[in-house]
Amino acid sequence: MHPRSANGQHNWACWTGTTLVLFSISDRSWNSSSTPA
Secondary structure, eight states, X not given: OOXXXXXXXXXXXXXXXXXXXXHHHHHHHHHHHHSOO
C-alpha cells in the first residue's frame, strides 16, 4: 500500500468523523432552538 493512499484513507476517515460530529452538534442546537423554552 502506498503511503499516499493510506494517508488519503486516514484523511477521509478523519473528515467523515468530523462531519458527523458537526452534524450531530448542529442538529442538537437546531432541536433545542426550535423547541419552546
